[in-house]
Structure formats: C-alpha cells, structure tokens
Amino acid sequence: MTQRIDHTLRGSWTSAPASEAHLPPHALRWLRARTGLGAAITPEAPGSVLAVSDSRLAPDARTALAEVVGDAQVLVDREARLGRAGGLSYVDLMRRRGAGELAIPDAVVLPADPEQVQRVLETCVEHDVAVVPFGGGTSVVGGVNALRGTKSAVIALDLVRLDQLVSVDPVSRTAVFRAGVRAPDAERLLAAHGVTLGHFPQSFERATLGGFAVTRSSGQASAGYGRFEEMVVGVRMATPQGEMRLGGVPASAAGPDLKRLVIGSEGLFGVVTELTLRVRPVPRVKHYEGFVLDGWERGADAVRALAQSRTLADITRLSDVDETEVSFELSGGWKVKGLKAYLRARGISQPCMLILGWEVGSPRELATRRAAALHKLRRFRPVGLGRALGETWRKGRFGGPRQRDVLLDVGVCVETLETAATWSNLTALRTAVKGALVDSLGTAGSRPVVMCHISHAYETGASLYFTTLAPRSAEDPLGQWQRAKVAACEAIVGHSGTISHHHAVGVDHAPWLGAEIGDLGLEVLRAVKQRLDPTGVLNPGKLVGDAEPRP
Amino acid sequence: MTQRIDHTLRGSWTSAPASEAHLPPHALRWLRARTGLGAAITPEAPGSVLAVSDSRLAPDARTALAEVVGDAQVLVDREARLGRAGGLSYVDLMRRRGAGELAIPDAVVLPADPEQVQRVLETCVEHDVAVVPFGGGTSVVGGVNALRGTKSAVIALDLVRLDQLVSVDPVSRTAVFRAGVRAPDAERLLAAHGVTLGHFPQSFERATLGGFAVTRSSGQASAGYGRFEEMVVGVRMATPQGEMRLGGVPASAAGPDLKRLVIGSEGLFGVVTELTLRVRPVPRVKHYEGFVLDGWERGADAVRALAQSRTLADITRLSDVDETEVSFELSGGWKVKGLKAYLRARGISQPCMLILGWEVGSPRELATRRAAALHKLRRFRPVGLGRALGETWRKGRFGGPRQRDVLLDVGVCVETLETAATWSNLTALRTAVKGALVDSLGTAGSRPVVMCHISHAYETGASLYFTTLAPRSAEDPLGQWQRAKVAACEAIVGHSGTISHHHAVGVDHAPWLGAEIGDLGLEVLRAVKQRLDPTGVLNPGKLVGDAEPRP
Structure with missing residues (x-):
C-alpha cells in the first residue's frame, strides 16, 4: 500500500488506461446530433x-x-x-x-x-x-x-x-480494517485469505472503507452482498470527547443500535478509524448476462418480481429507454441499427436493458439461482442478448468517472443524482425527477438527455439513478447545474423519495434533509453532535448544514 | 379487536388451553430426581x-x-x-x-x-x-x-x-399499523390481504407491534423473515417535543438512519404510535422436521455452515444436550429410553436436537431450499427424526410462558436469559454463562439444570438462549435468581457477548449497558433523551438506568 497518494488535479482515476477514457468519433457525432452540443472543445485548464x-x-x-x-x-x-x-x-x-x-x-x-x-x-x-x-x-x-x-x-x-488489515477471523467471517484502506487494497488483502467484501460501488478504485461507512455506501452487487452498512459488525470512532467502540456481535437488542448513528454521520460526530466487517468466500463462478425488456413499466415490474420473490441476481440493473439508447450508441461495440431491428422483430419497441450478474460458489449454485430468476422473469418476455452484453457492462462498470472527464472536455454538463422510493411510488417519482431535470437543464437549442436506471432493488422499493447529458452553458456552467439540482431535489422530496439512496448528504443535499427527517430529526442529530463535538470542529456545513455550533 | 384487555394477575396467556399448561406426572418425577426439587406445592397466592x-x-x-x-x-x-x-x-x-x-x-x-x-x-x-x-x-x-x-x-x-391496520400497499408490500396491535391480530388482519409479517417470538400471543420495535424483537422465524427491526420501513413517534416521522423508503443514505435510534429506545425517547412494516405473501407450504446431531460443537458447526452458506431454514434451532434431554423428558410424547438407544446405535452419544422449519410459497421452493440445507448438513452426520419432532416443537412453540407458571407452582426457579456472540467466541461464552448459572443457582442438595439453544444464527455469529430449572430457595427466592443473573451478566460482558440479543435492556440489564456501548455511548443516548424528553417523564430507570433527568 502506498503511504502517499497521487491526488492529481484531474478528477479522473489516475490508474485509468488511456483507452478507456476515449470517446469514439461516432459517439461524439451521435451526442452532438442528439443533444445539440456544439463543436467547441473545452479542455481542462492547467492546475x-x-x-x-x-x-x-x-x-x-x-x-x-x-x-x-x-x-x-x-x-x-x-x-x-x-x-x-x-x-x-x-x-x-x-x-x-x-x-x-x-x-x-x-x-x-x-x-x-x-x-x-x-x-x-x-x-x-x-x-x-x-x-x-x-x-x-x-x-x-x-x-x-x-x-x-x-x-x-x-x-x-x-x-x-490507516491502511492496514488488522485481523481476519475465518471462523466468524469477519475482518478488522483500519478505515483508510482503499477498496481495491482491501480486496487484495482479503484475497490472500480467500475472502471478499463484495462491495463494488462506482467509486471502488479510489474510495476507502471508512468513507463507505460514513456515507452509507451501496455497491453494484448490493443485492447479493448487502449495503455497506449491513456488512459493518463493529466500528471504532475517534471523537473530541474520546473514543467510541460499538458493535462486535452479529445482532443485539441492547438499546438502539448506536453503530447506525455512526454509519452515515459523514464526519460530523467523529472520525471512524477502524471497522469490523463481514466477509464472504471469494466467488468461484461469475456470470453476467444481458436482456432487453419492452418498456420501463414492464422492466420495473420484472425487477420487482425478482426482488419480492428474493431471486434477485447479485447485480440487477435495469436501464430505461434513454439510458439503453445511450449505452448502445456510446459503447461503440454494437451495430445499433441492426440490434434495434432485431428487437423490433422480437416485439420490443421500447428497449430497456436489464443486466443480471451472479457471483457464486459453484456452477450448481449458479444454475439454481439463475433458473429461479429466469423462471420469475419469463412472464415479462425478456429477450436475451447473452453474456457479451453482461461482460461489456462488467468491464466498464468503474469507468463512469473517467468517461465523465472526457465528456467535460467536449463541453457536456454531465452529472448524476439518485434517490429511492417504494415500488408503488417509483414511476411517479421517476417522471417528476426526469421532467424537472429536462426542463431545467435546457438552454437555447439544446435537448438534454436524462437517463435513469434501477441499480438497487428491495422487497419494498428500489433506487433510481439519473444521469444527465446536456450542452453546457458557456455563461453560467455552475448555475445551470445548480438550478437543475434544486428542481430535482424539490421533485424528490415532493414525491416521497429519499434525498439520497447512496451518495449521502454532504453540502449539496443538506437543505433537503429536514424535509426527510423533520426539524426534530435535525435537532436530534445536532444534540448528538453537541455531545461529541461541543466546539463544532468536525466537518462544518455538512449533513445538518450548520456552519456554526449551536448552544 | 378488544378495546380492553384481560390482564389477569397470573402471568400466563389467558387464552391458553388448560391442557397445554399441564405438567405430566412422569415429567415432575423426572424433574425432582434430576434437580433435587422437593415435594412442596406453592400455588399462586390470590391477587x-x-x-x-x-x-x-x-x-x-x-x-x-x-x-x-x-x-x-x-x-x-x-x-x-x-x-x-x-x-x-x-x-x-x-x-x-x-x-x-x-x-x-x-x-x-x-x-x-x-x-x-x-x-x-x-x-x-x-x-x-x-x-x-x-x-x-x-x-x-x-x-x-x-x-x-x-x-x-x-x-x-x-x-x-391503537389497534388498527391503517393501510396495506400490495405493490410495495408494506402495511401501516397502529403500534398497539397485538401480533395475532396483526396476522389476522393481514391474512385478509394474503400477507404476513412472519414475526413469531415466544411472546407472540400477547405482544404488540410497537413493543417489538422498541425492544428490537427477534422472532423464531427470523432466519427467514429477518429481525423485527429489519421489517420496519417507517415509524411515527410521539415525543414531549413533538412528533417524529422517520423512514418510508426502502433504503437511504440521508444521514444516519434515525429509525434505528427509535428502534430499541424502550420508551425513553417517545411513544411509537404507528409503524410501516414490510409484509410477505402468506406461505402456502410449511414443513418442520427434527434432527439429532452428536454433541454441541458439531451442532454449532452445522448451524454455522448453514448460516454462512445462506441455506438456513426459516426456523433453525439447535438445542444442547441438556435442553434436548429436558425436551424429551418433559414432552411426554417420547419413549425416551428407546429413543436414546436408537441414537446410540446410530453413533450419537451426546444428542443435540436440531429443528428446521421452512415456510415457503411452493413445494418446488421447499424442495430446492431443503435440498440445499441437507446438502450442507450431510458432513455433520445428522440423524433425522422426521416431521413429528418438528411438529411437536411447532405446536408447543408459544407454550413456554404457560409451562413456566406450572413450574412456578411446583417450586421451581425457572427463568431464561440470552445473548449473542461471534462464532469464534460462542463456545467460550456458552461455557462461561452456563458455569456462572449452575454455580450461582445451586442451593443445598439441589442440582440446577441449565439448558441452552441457538435460535438465531447469522453469518458472523449466533444467539445463545439459556433456560434454568432449579429448586427455588424458600428463604430468598428473588435473591437466588438475582445473584445468578448478576453472575451470568458478568460472564456475558466478560466474554464479549451482548447483554441482550432480543429481550432488550429494561431495568434488569441497565447496569451492564455501559460495558457494551461505553460511557460515551450512554452519554449519546442521554443527549438524545434530553433533547426529546427534557423533563424526563418517559420510562424512568430503564435502558440507561437513570432515575432522574440530567442537566
């Protein structure tokens, strides 16, 4: 592990192969035609x-x-x-x-x-x-x-x-880590013991375990491995009032679970220094495949059927029509016209891509679980596009941040935001957020693309993840996005979504936290902060949005 | 639903059929021989x-x-x-x-x-x-x-x-209940919609949904349905500072999960008035069966193998040798000598009973899940005792409290306590608690029986549930138990167990909560209480053990 890190000025992953950060000419042509993006190149300024x-x-x-x-x-x-x-x-x-x-x-x-x-x-x-x-x-x-x-x-x-694996308990299947360990290092260290965390968010290549905990991270395989908070068996946190050590047992009824107050606390109560995490054997069999379903509603119903019968694949990801189109057009590896014709011939006019991925211990387990999932899927009439589509997604799954830098270079306003809601509320929420973003991102002559996918499904509901592509306003690039973000957040809280499913609150969502947990909820968080950090040195302005300590 | 309840002075379930609260003569004879219990009958005094x-x-x-x-x-x-x-x-x-x-x-x-x-x-x-x-x-x-x-x-x-089912959302599979609904009423109300909570603790016949939430209850089928806290999608709580409404979405990263601060709060922060709970379709197929494994260590290893391969039955319950013996002797339905001879012939000298129960949607699902579990069990050489043993357990599973009243009548000190720990720590913890109870419960000429079972297993560990049967001290019946409880609690915190896996803290465990969450953890709970209940009217003396409000 490195003692120092290379935080370059560029936001992209420093280890990115150059080829992955490339936007093919046909993709740029499509993007210009689709969104009205101009021809100007706006490369990054030197630091x-x-x-x-x-x-x-x-x-x-x-x-x-x-x-x-x-x-x-x-x-x-x-x-x-x-x-x-x-x-x-x-x-x-x-x-x-x-x-x-x-x-x-x-x-x-x-x-x-x-x-x-x-x-x-x-x-x-x-x-x-x-x-x-x-x-x-x-x-x-x-x-x-x-x-x-x-x-x-x-x-x-x-x-x-703080980059150490402290210990592994192979009997209890737990591992104790210092909080500064990066996810790839954690996986490398655990692999020597034949185990894995199975936590693969898009930030995987750079994010740390402590960061996962304090932001309530969720990984791409969370249907299989659980959200990060579900992996945390114990936590150690330094606070201005002394150290806290919480948890350590698999389950308890010893009062409220104070671990859960640390998880998601975003550095306001203290600094997480050590985590005891549940681990699992490294999967011996990985299998990804792609399907296309006809229309968002049917796709969402299919994912719901999987979630509610507890036959979700470890990775289950449904893209809407816009995201499916962009995936096909930008990937470059697909003969898009031919594919669309094939899908039309199979009765699909509104293609929505569904990626299913299993990471299991044996071919037998794969066969059983895959059969159960496909059995549930059948009545939604999926068209299988095979393992190639699944593998394409898998290989590119951490590439988003790199691709974003390239899009910024060509003048795109590219950003993501996410929420979650109950199943009965999901379509109205998606429509509202999508509408808010399209309406607010547009500039003269531009046609923003707002894509959406479900990446995390639960028995009672699912997450919605939006990605926007719009010609960037030359005059007011920050204001353009900030107005869109406000409109989207208002739509979210107005439609009973959560202000964040896995990105956390930080500064950007702080104005809407009160709508979700109430003024009294904010006061409870402030009371805890006041007790642990009475002079308010920790992470001012985040989560509850206070810039100054309260009396 | 009744508006008033019949809280008789007797602790037992008022709806109990008399036959279930009967201790057969052979069982009483066995108990006297085994524990040194005298012949005095000490019936309940009139209220x-x-x-x-x-x-x-x-x-x-x-x-x-x-x-x-x-x-x-x-x-x-x-x-x-x-x-x-x-x-x-x-x-x-x-x-x-x-x-x-x-x-x-x-x-x-x-x-x-x-x-x-x-x-x-x-x-x-x-x-x-x-x-x-x-x-x-x-x-x-x-x-x-x-x-x-x-x-x-x-x-x-x-x-x-507060006994109403407020609404059911069949799409999202959630139900909103008032907090005073009793578990059997909840199941009856949900059954009309074809769904169930699946929460069956031993207190099922009388306990309320609000009580389940504020004590972090766990049911007998929690391996299948999850702990109660995992079913809570949303919660509404009245506090002296106003009402809180928390949750409502399937998952979130909007700061710490404040629902989890309400769950387990034992009435110190407010009064839970309404709950949004996850529901599931009523299982169409129920199948219980019994096995015997040779010795506690092997049994625990078998349950661990099921938990870590995620092939636990919905009900998975392992009794140690003492509990297995008492089950056989007290049930009355078994020809114990013949059974023991049969087990010896099958190579089992230290019989530990394992009950597995599945509650599923179809025979196909039962076959798949049962096969996966039995496949994992095979190397632990279980001896199947068939469905009769499973059904016997199932029929008696809420009978404990009734049987306890009968045991009290004949002069027994009968009580339970429970904890949980990681797998690697479980055997040492069990030995320590069992030893502490046996040593401290004994009176002259008596031989206490301390039984233990695992009723809840997780990937990283399991619960331990102890039941004691000892001749009651005539001079100091309360002191006899209270000393044993202190010894057991000291053993628990000395061996990294939790002070409670599902009974909560109340008054009895409050002295040990600090050992588990630290003084700073207690202070955090007090800070929250101070904010929500500044004059300290709510449930004095419980959880953090304070009899008076803090400044």
Whole structure:
C-alpha cells in the first residue's frame, strides 16, 4: 500500500488506461446530433492557473499537529492542499476547471493510527481548527469540501496511512480494517485469505472503507452482498470527547443500535478509524448476462418480481429507454441499427436493458439461482442478448468517472443524482425527477438527455439513478447545474423519495434533509453532535448544514 | 379487536388451553430426581392479598388526562393498575406471588390514537407525571415496571386502543399499523390481504407491534423473515417535543438512519404510535422436521455452515444436550429410553436436537431450499427424526410462558436469559454463562439444570438462549435468581457477548449497558433523551438506568 497518494488535479482515476477514457468519433457525432452540443472543445485548464490562497493555519497549531503526527505528515504545499480541495461532483470538477472557487484546506494532516487521529482531534479542539476527514475524496455531494465554518482554519485529516488489515477471523467471517484502506487494497488483502467484501460501488478504485461507512455506501452487487452498512459488525470512532467502540456481535437488542448513528454521520460526530466487517468466500463462478425488456413499466415490474420473490441476481440493473439508447450508441461495440431491428422483430419497441450478474460458489449454485430468476422473469418476455452484453457492462462498470472527464472536455454538463422510493411510488417519482431535470437543464437549442436506471432493488422499493447529458452553458456552467439540482431535489422530496439512496448528504443535499427527517430529526442529530463535538470542529456545513455550533 | 384487555394477575396467556399448561406426572418425577426439587406445592397466592397503595395521581393531572382521552379511559381501580404492574420476568412473576414489592402505576391511561398519545405526553410533562408506555406487557427485563423515578406519580400509557391496520400497499408490500396491535391480530388482519409479517417470538400471543420495535424483537422465524427491526420501513413517534416521522423508503443514505435510534429506545425517547412494516405473501407450504446431531460443537458447526452458506431454514434451532434431554423428558410424547438407544446405535452419544422449519410459497421452493440445507448438513452426520419432532416443537412453540407458571407452582426457579456472540467466541461464552448459572443457582442438595439453544444464527455469529430449572430457595427466592443473573451478566460482558440479543435492556440489564456501548455511548443516548424528553417523564430507570433527568 502506498503511504502517499497521487491526488492529481484531474478528477479522473489516475490508474485509468488511456483507452478507456476515449470517446469514439461516432459517439461524439451521435451526442452532438442528439443533444445539440456544439463543436467547441473545452479542455481542462492547467492546475497552475487555480488560485490558492496562503495557508491560514496558525504556527502554534501547526507545531502542535506536527508534535502528534511528525513534521513530515503536516503538509501545507500547494499540491497537497489542492489535492484535498473537494471531491468529484460536477460542481467540484468544474471548479477545478476554473468555474467558481475551490474550498482548499489550510493543511493536510496524515495521522498514522487511531491513537494519532484521536490526538489530532484533541489538538484541533484546543486550537479551534476545523477538521474535514478525508478518505478517497470521491464524494459527489460536497462531503469533503474544506469548509472552515466559523473557524479561522481548516485541515484535511487524510486517513491514507490507516491502511492496514488488522485481523481476519475465518471462523466468524469477519475482518478488522483500519478505515483508510482503499477498496481495491482491501480486496487484495482479503484475497490472500480467500475472502471478499463484495462491495463494488462506482467509486471502488479510489474510495476507502471508512468513507463507505460514513456515507452509507451501496455497491453494484448490493443485492447479493448487502449495503455497506449491513456488512459493518463493529466500528471504532475517534471523537473530541474520546473514543467510541460499538458493535462486535452479529445482532443485539441492547438499546438502539448506536453503530447506525455512526454509519452515515459523514464526519460530523467523529472520525471512524477502524471497522469490523463481514466477509464472504471469494466467488468461484461469475456470470453476467444481458436482456432487453419492452418498456420501463414492464422492466420495473420484472425487477420487482425478482426482488419480492428474493431471486434477485447479485447485480440487477435495469436501464430505461434513454439510458439503453445511450449505452448502445456510446459503447461503440454494437451495430445499433441492426440490434434495434432485431428487437423490433422480437416485439420490443421500447428497449430497456436489464443486466443480471451472479457471483457464486459453484456452477450448481449458479444454475439454481439463475433458473429461479429466469423462471420469475419469463412472464415479462425478456429477450436475451447473452453474456457479451453482461461482460461489456462488467468491464466498464468503474469507468463512469473517467468517461465523465472526457465528456467535460467536449463541453457536456454531465452529472448524476439518485434517490429511492417504494415500488408503488417509483414511476411517479421517476417522471417528476426526469421532467424537472429536462426542463431545467435546457438552454437555447439544446435537448438534454436524462437517463435513469434501477441499480438497487428491495422487497419494498428500489433506487433510481439519473444521469444527465446536456450542452453546457458557456455563461453560467455552475448555475445551470445548480438550478437543475434544486428542481430535482424539490421533485424528490415532493414525491416521497429519499434525498439520497447512496451518495449521502454532504453540502449539496443538506437543505433537503429536514424535509426527510423533520426539524426534530435535525435537532436530534445536532444534540448528538453537541455531545461529541461541543466546539463544532468536525466537518462544518455538512449533513445538518450548520456552519456554526449551536448552544 | 378488544378495546380492553384481560390482564389477569397470573402471568400466563389467558387464552391458553388448560391442557397445554399441564405438567405430566412422569415429567415432575423426572424433574425432582434430576434437580433435587422437593415435594412442596406453592400455588399462586390470590391477587387480593397483594398490597396496592392508593393512587398518587394528583386530581388536576387526572382531570387533565381525562380531558384528552375521556373520563372512562383513565383507570385508577386496583385491577387495572395491578394488570400493568410489570411484565413477565421471573422476578415480576414472583412479586405477583408475594415475594417483594410490585411497582404499580398510579393510573392507566388509554389513548385512542396517535394524536391523543401526543397530547397525553404533553399533559404528563405539564403535570410532571412519569409515563410508562405499555403494550403487551410481556417484558422479561423490567421494561414496563411502573417506576416513578423522581416524579411523584406514574401512569401506564396503555396502547391497546391503537389497534388498527391503517393501510396495506400490495405493490410495495408494506402495511401501516397502529403500534398497539397485538401480533395475532396483526396476522389476522393481514391474512385478509394474503400477507404476513412472519414475526413469531415466544411472546407472540400477547405482544404488540410497537413493543417489538422498541425492544428490537427477534422472532423464531427470523432466519427467514429477518429481525423485527429489519421489517420496519417507517415509524411515527410521539415525543414531549413533538412528533417524529422517520423512514418510508426502502433504503437511504440521508444521514444516519434515525429509525434505528427509535428502534430499541424502550420508551425513553417517545411513544411509537404507528409503524410501516414490510409484509410477505402468506406461505402456502410449511414443513418442520427434527434432527439429532452428536454433541454441541458439531451442532454449532452445522448451524454455522448453514448460516454462512445462506441455506438456513426459516426456523433453525439447535438445542444442547441438556435442553434436548429436558425436551424429551418433559414432552411426554417420547419413549425416551428407546429413543436414546436408537441414537446410540446410530453413533450419537451426546444428542443435540436440531429443528428446521421452512415456510415457503411452493413445494418446488421447499424442495430446492431443503435440498440445499441437507446438502450442507450431510458432513455433520445428522440423524433425522422426521416431521413429528418438528411438529411437536411447532405446536408447543408459544407454550413456554404457560409451562413456566406450572413450574412456578411446583417450586421451581425457572427463568431464561440470552445473548449473542461471534462464532469464534460462542463456545467460550456458552461455557462461561452456563458455569456462572449452575454455580450461582445451586442451593443445598439441589442440582440446577441449565439448558441452552441457538435460535438465531447469522453469518458472523449466533444467539445463545439459556433456560434454568432449579429448586427455588424458600428463604430468598428473588435473591437466588438475582445473584445468578448478576453472575451470568458478568460472564456475558466478560466474554464479549451482548447483554441482550432480543429481550432488550429494561431495568434488569441497565447496569451492564455501559460495558457494551461505553460511557460515551450512554452519554449519546442521554443527549438524545434530553433533547426529546427534557423533563424526563418517559420510562424512568430503564435502558440507561437513570432515575432522574440530567442537566
């Protein structure tokens, strides 16, 4: 594992093969024709043009932090600070391209272990310095933006050195990790023990285990492995008032599950330093395949039938007509006209792609589970497109962030947002959000594409994940998206959706959290924060949206 | 549904057929020989001998409460108050038999709906009266004991009139219930819609849905249907600071899951008035069968293999050698000697009974799931005892509380306690708790029986449920058990078990909660309580064990 990370100014994955970040000419042609996108190329500005003000960290605070972590682990250079200036939302990426101002930490502090994290927090309280816990930096909701709140300085507390697998219990199938371990490293370390977490969100290549916990992450295979919160057996958290250790047993009725108060707390209550996680044997058989169903309603009914009969594949993902079309057109590997003709001949006029993927222990298990799923699917008349489509999706499944950078280069406003609702509410919610986005993203002569998919299905409902492609406003690129985001969030809370199914709250969703949990719910979160972080040093402005501590 | 309930002084289920509450002579003979139990019969004292002090509820408070719920719904008669004086723990039952003092509410208040519950709370705050929310009254940890704390009076807020099924959403498979609905009524109401909750704890016949939520209940079929907390989609709670409505979506990342703070809150933060619950189709096929495995270790390994391969039956229950012996001896339906000889001939010297039960939609599903489970079981060399054993268990599965009353009559100290731990820790924990109970329960010439079973298994661990049978100390019946309970709880926290897997904390486990969640965890709970119940009217003395509000 690396001790230092390469946070380049570019938002994309640094390990990306160049070929994957390429937009084929035919795809660009299609995009221009479909959305009205102009021909201008707007490449990323060099990082050197970005304004970075001097560090405001007071010398005595810097000295005190260096006493905890060592002088070499308190970084105030431009590159280190810019590298932790926000996450990967469209707005963050556009700020890195010179639109609007980045919130840049005054220093980056790199503790080595949970004890140092605890002492860093105590030092920050003593010197009244704000602390933004920083893992993989993949937040798309402003969760790691270095806001100072009412403090005069803010540090990024980067957990990259908390990169150890502490222990594995093969009998109980649990593993103890430090919170700064990145997902690929976790999988590599676990593979030596023949086990896996099975948590594969799109941020997989860079995100950390601690980040997964505090944002209530959900992976692409969560139908099989569960949401990240369901894997957390125990948690250790440093707070300004001391350390908490919660959980450790498979189930309990010893009062409310306080683990669940830490999970999703987005760095407001403390810094998660260690996690005990459930693991499973590495699957020996992986099988992905693609189907097409006729129309969104039928597709959603099919996924519901799978979820409610508990025959979901480990990966179950339904794209709507727009997303299916874009997938076919942008992938480049498909003869789209021929495919559409074939589908029409099979009775499908509104193609919606369904990817099913199983990751299991044996061919026997695959056969049993696949048969049960296809048995349930049959009455929805799916057309099988075979394993190639499934494999195409699987290979590209972490490529979204890379493709986004390329789209930004050609002038696209590209962003995602997501929600979840009960099945009976899902279609109305989807219509409302899609309408809000199309209406608000449009500029003169442009035709935005708003795609949607279900990536996570439950017995009582499902998530909806929207991706927008629109010609970017040259005059007001941030405002264009921010207005669309407001319209979408209003549609979500107006139609009983959750403000986030797996992206968390951060800064961007904070104005709508009250609509979901009520003013009293916000007050409960503030009461907990007040108890654990009375001076309000931790992650100001996130989750409950307070920039200043309450009395 | 009944508007009033028959809370007799006797702890047993009022609807019990007399035949089920009978201890056959051969069973009593065996019990006497095995434990050293004497021949004295100690029947329950008539309720009329119990001391019931006058109600301390001030007239103005009573008038104010009557203004909210109506005069007829504020009860101060002896029978009503005695009927809500505690739950069904051994200590509670012994107090009803004249050993020690009952905590009796000063009045019983019966609100009609969530709005009245809200106004009752506000009235109690205004008049500084303590409130004990009361559902089925089946707590075995002192959770509904009518403690006054620092208040001059205490009411039992009985939710029996909140007995409605509000709505069913057949598409999303959810149902909205008022919190006072009893489990059998819930099942009857849902059956009309072809669905079920599938929640069958031993308290099923009397417990309420609200009680299940606030105690984090787990049912006998929780391997199939999940713990109750996993069924809760949404919750509505009245608090002295106003109403909270939480949840409603299948999954979310909108901050910490505050539903989970309500679940397990044991009436300290508010009164749950309404629940949105996941439902499933009524199973069309039920199949129970019994097996015997040789020795606890092998049995536990077998259950672990089922849990970790996710092939658990919906009901999976492993008894240790002592519990298996008692089951055979007390059931009366078995020719025990012949059975033991048969098992010995099959190579089983330490018989441990394993009950597997499936409740599924079709014979096909039963065949698939049963085959998968038996495939996993094979290497543990189970001896099948067929469906009769399974059916015997199923028919008697709610009979424990009734049988307990009969055992109390013949002078037995009979009580249960439970915990959970990771698989690697389970055997050491079981040995420690069993040893602590045997050592501390013994009196001169007696040989206590301590039985144990696993009733809930998870990928990372399992629950342990202990039942004790010991000759009751004539001099100090409460002290005998209370010392044993302390010894068992110390063994649990000393061996990394949870202080409760599904009985909750109440009064009895409050001294050990800090060992599990830390002092800071207790402080977080107190901070939430302080915010929602600043004057501390709600359920004093429970969960965090505070008898008085904190500053």
